[in-house]
Amino acid sequence: MAERKRKALPIAAIIATIPLMIESVGVYIFGIGLSVYFSFTNTRVFPSYKFTGFGQYARLWTADIWWTAFKNIWVFGFLSIAANLIFGFLLAVFMDQRIKQEDLLRTIFLYPFAMSLIVTGLVWQWVLDPNYGLDATVHGWGWTSFHFSPLVDARTAIYGLVVAGVWQGAGVTMAILLAGLRGVDAEIWKAARVDGIPMWRTYLFIALPMMRGAVATAVVLQCINVLRVYDLIIAMTGAGPGNATMMPAVYVLQMLTDRQNVAQGMAAATMMLLPVLLTIIGVGVYRLFAGRKAVTA
């Protein structure tokens, strides 16, 4: 049957997958290859194909701004992923307690995700405004020692970004983890109760390990969002104050546009690609050795 199917392979199927071929080869092999190649040239605005070695990388890793971006992505990534997962997990667990109004709460927790990160950034910039925002409001209530306007201070601006990022994305993590929780075998809860295991321990040590798939999905999603973070920065801090909240994605775009230094930007972009590439290769090798589970994606 399979034999016949292949023999009957129509030209139509190939025609239908032409866009797929063009895109996967053209954009993801040729395009990325070209980007990486440009990082070894002196391209400013228009492409120059003359190979000049690792100079761009040397310049990149001696640039203070890039180091700031590099440190920021780790701080931002660690804080926002940790906060997102903890908050999302707590919300999922609490939503799982047979509460009424679950649909309403789900709607409330998830709606920020429907809005763009530009909108998110602009709203939080206003909420955290030092003169008219949260600070001023709480002071007006009489709590004058209250202080939370992180965006104006170079040392704290990144925490403001974390708050906004968690606000936008925690609902999604909640939705993913709640689906994971609901997929856990119901017998587990009965068995744990019979054994007298407290509820919180059942969640943390029995249910959580059983929903690895959902957790992995949430983590991967968060990692991609952190690596790509651009809109939020532009809307909320413009990478400032100074360059305090510079991020790799912003650095690349600045090199491509204002600074007109494409090769330098491509070197930075290549560094952004590296963790993705290493992870995929790592996962691939792991799967290969772990007995080739079906690639269900």
Add this chain to the structure above:
Amino acid sequence: MSAAVLEAGARPADEPWGPMPKRVSIGRIGLYAFLVISAAFFLVPLYVMIITSLKEMPEVLDSNVLSLPLKPTIQPWIDAWLHACTGGDCSGLHPGFFNSVKITVPAVIVSIGISSLTGYALSFWNYKGANLFFLLLIFGAFVPYQVVIYPLILALRTVHLFSTLAGIIAVHTVFGMPVLVLLFRNFYVGLPIELFKAARVDGAGFWQTFFRIMLPMSLPITVVALILQVTGIWNDFLFGLVFAGRDNWPMTVQLNNIVHTTQGVPNYDINMAATILTAAVPLAIYFISGRWFVRGIAAGAVKG
């Protein structure tokens, strides 16, 4: 549904809600307290946006972000739509809105059309080697956009589509495809193979099977794809900024320009009205589609 949410947005914690638990335990109270406080955290920015946009500037500067407007006005909304300035251009946000429509509608149709066809070909007419392209495409879903932006600029310049409407539509199609193809492929793989075989026995070819049988059956997944794409493209900022060109800048780009180019004291009231206007389309889709939206997110999330 949306009205209920907005009302709750104004006063999330005022009245007890949900049914009385049979035994009011400490734990139960703590549970609801946590959920209500969390809901407040999520709702406060929306509340702040709305009330700020209903105040006039003197009142904004005189009150705090949480206080209700004393003299509600919709003037900021009118100004945001028609008169807000970006640099020297004071035509408000409405050109951005229409640009976003002009970008989103064709990009959504083209990307969904191509992706459903590709997903169908991959699931029923899979030939040797096709999956290799498919794996490459999945890899594409994880790649940071910054790595492919410059080659795309070069390619579009070569065909004179850089900074044009057609160019930005093409870019959205390219970046929408990885997730969409995955979505459609997984959907078609889940359909019973007998359906396909029966069509073959009846003499239907590749295209006939697709248009007469598969396409009508894929309505649910198409709705999910539609939600995913419309919100995704509407909310995009980076591609619009780089590829659309000044004349075609989408709403998000114009919004950011309006908010960040004001001189002197920013017009917070107009800024917030503009922000709500930009968020309105995806929010409306979200509140109308409800659970479908969650499915779309789940589908988009299961990239790996």
